[in-house]
Amino acid sequence: VxxxxxxxxxxxxxxxLAAASVLGRQPAAGAQWTGATVAGEWVEAQEVGITLASGIGGEYTPEPISFQADFAFQGIAPHWDIAENPGAGIELSLSADGVNWTDPVWVVESSDGGRPDREGRRFGRLVPANWASFVRYRAYDAQGVPATLPGLAFSYFDAANGPTMIEAAQPALTPSLARPPIISRSAWGADESLRFNERGRETWPVEYQAVQHVVIHHTDTTNFEDPVLGLRLIYYYHAVTRGWGDIGYNYLVDFMGNVYEGRFGGETAVGSHALQYNWGSAGIGTMGRYFNEPVTPEMRSGLTWITAWASRSLDPLATPPFQNIASLPTICAHRDVNSTSCPGDAMYAEIVQMRQAVQAVITGTVEAAPPSxxxxxxxxxxxxxxxxxxxxxxxxxxxxxxxxxxxxxxxxxxxxxxxxxxxxxxxxxxxxxxxxxxxxxxxxxxxxxxxxxxxxxxxxxxxxxxxxxxxx
Missing domain, CATH: 2.30.30.40 (SH3 Domains)
Structure with missing residues (x-):
């Protein structure tokens, strides 16, 4: 009715109940804030009492381990000591009430950004959580056998405190030669103090290199999530949890066609998005996961516009050499330079057509703009x-x-x-x-x-x- x-x-x-994610839930009282984002950490050895050796081995029960976080969170990422080989992974499920659980997701090391990770640890990707409070997991070694991972811990985050989409939105729906409307770091709620260490020095000082290629990514997060909240999660995960000192992407685009400023420093600032190929490239992260999921026309427009702007002095249809690659499309995907499935098959299939669209924008032959x-x-x-x-x-x-x-x-x-x-x-x-x-x-x-x-x-x-x- x-x-x-x-x-x-x-x-x-x-x-x-799902409305809580769009009503701006606040974290539990007593949560420790760092700027706009609150973060918590659960360490297996401290909480479960598992004695961990320097590597994997010995008897281990295959039963999953569960724990409750200190507050409801929107993102979580596992990480463990470098001593473990890179083939290990985590099977992870989340719950709001400890009774109804999500289907398990598989999380392995994410190490193809380029910046050195904090304390040399291995970090899994950021997993969206949608106000979960409970975590259930099982660790596996490189052979797929249940095992312990040395130093295993989970960092979880609530980034609800900050600007909302109604305050930040500036969709880039009509690509042209002009600079697209780019939502600034301050507009999406970047806490600039996160870029500095305890001595007040920049963790990652800005360096510049002229753009020769544009590398397209997906963030492998939830499609249709609150973009500014999701962006603050990624920023904190990159800057603080992994210890990079900033977000790795130069720009990001959401499903409504909004374009966001990523890495501090503006145009040509060197990012951390494609290992060994960050210098001389602009990394653009499409927010969501696009293995089979369709790309919205709004995202396509925003992506075309910011790609055209970033490559406006280049030939978008060319395949010049880059670093140690003899021939690389000017507009390429993350998987073209690193061993990864990013940006997903659906987004990868978009790139051929997007090169043509970017060419049309740069040459001034773009078709009539879509209706407002x-x-x-x-x-x-x-x-x-x-x-x-x-x-x-x-x-x-x-x-x-x-x-x-x-x-x-x-x-x-x-x-x-x-x-x-x-x-x-x-x-x-x-x-x-x-x-x-x-x-x-x-x-x-x-x-x-x-x-x-x-x-x-x-x-x-x-x-x-x-x-x-x-x-x-």
Whole structure:
């Protein structure tokens, strides 16, 4: 039955629990803040009492180990001592309540960025968590045998405190020769103090090299996540957890076509995104994972524009030599220079066409720009159908938060995002925020809906995880 988006919706709709990720949950009292992001760490040897040798070996029970974090978190990454060989990995599941668990994901060492990692440790990739509080894992050696990993620990993060998308959004949907609208570090909430060590010195001083190639990546995180929150997670993970001193990508692009400033220092600053190929390249991270997942037209436009800007003095169709590679496309993928599956098969397939699109932008022969969005953040809209579905992400496969009554006044928070044959907008009601398709919305309304208020009685949401294959 269609319902008004009132406070009762949160308490009664079990699907509405997923709304916590878009309501700006705050971490538990007592969590230690570092700038905009709070971080915690769980160390196996301290918590479980396992005696770890310098390497793997001996008897070990194959039963998974579980623990509860100090606060609900949105991202987590395992890491262990360098003593272990690089083939080891972690099978990881997450839970909001300790009862319902995500499908396990496989996490192996991620070591092809270029910057030296903190204390020489081996770091797995950052795994999205969607307000999980519980962790279940099992470690394996390079032969796939359950084992202990020396010095195994898990770092987890909450980056909810910071600018929101409605404050930061500047979609780059009409590629041209002009500089695209790039969302600055301050606009997405970069805490610049994280770039400095305890003596007040830059951990990673900026160096410059003219761009000769553009390297396309995916961040291998959740598709359709809150981009500015996700970006702050990546920044903290790179700058502090791994000890790099900054984010490794030069630019990032989200599913709505927003382009973000990455590495401090601006154009031609050397990043850390492709081992041995950072000097002379611009690394662009597409936010999400694109093994089979489709790329939205908005992301395609934003990626084309920032790639054209970064390579505007180059021939995007050429294949000049680079470092020790005799012939490398000017616009290439991470997998073209390192042994990795990045940026996923779906994104990799986009690059051939993107080179042509970039060429058209640079030569001034780009086709007519797509129509401007029907709505902009801050616009008031009214639902035009009875029972329109409010979902937690812009896809028909996402959780339904509630059905919305005809004539409901909502505020556009973000969008557009084209997916599943529809154009989606993030909308805010009196108590819930979620995504609806444009065919259920018309212009109108009066005063903006007040910001949703999270109910303390509502537990954090479950994450609908998806089994993943090992990636580089």
């Amino acid at each position: 269609p319902r008004r988006l009132d406070r009762r919706s949160i308490l009664m709709a079990s699907a509405g 969005p029907g709505f902009l953040p801050g616009d008031m809209v009214v639902t035009s159908v009875e029972g329109g579905l409010l979902r937690d992400m812009p896809t028909n496969e996402a959780n339904v938060l509630t059905a919305v009554s005809l004539g409901e006044v909502l505020t556009i928070q973000d969008g557009p995002a084209t997916n599943d044959g529809a154009v989606w907008y993030q909308v805010r009601g009196p108590s819930l925020t979620g995504w609806m398709t444009s065919d259920a919305l018309v212009p109108g309304g009066g005063e903006p809906a007040p910001a949703p208020v999270e109910d303390a009685a509502a537990p954090p949401p479950d994450e609908s995880g998806e089994a993943m294959a090992p990636v580089g």
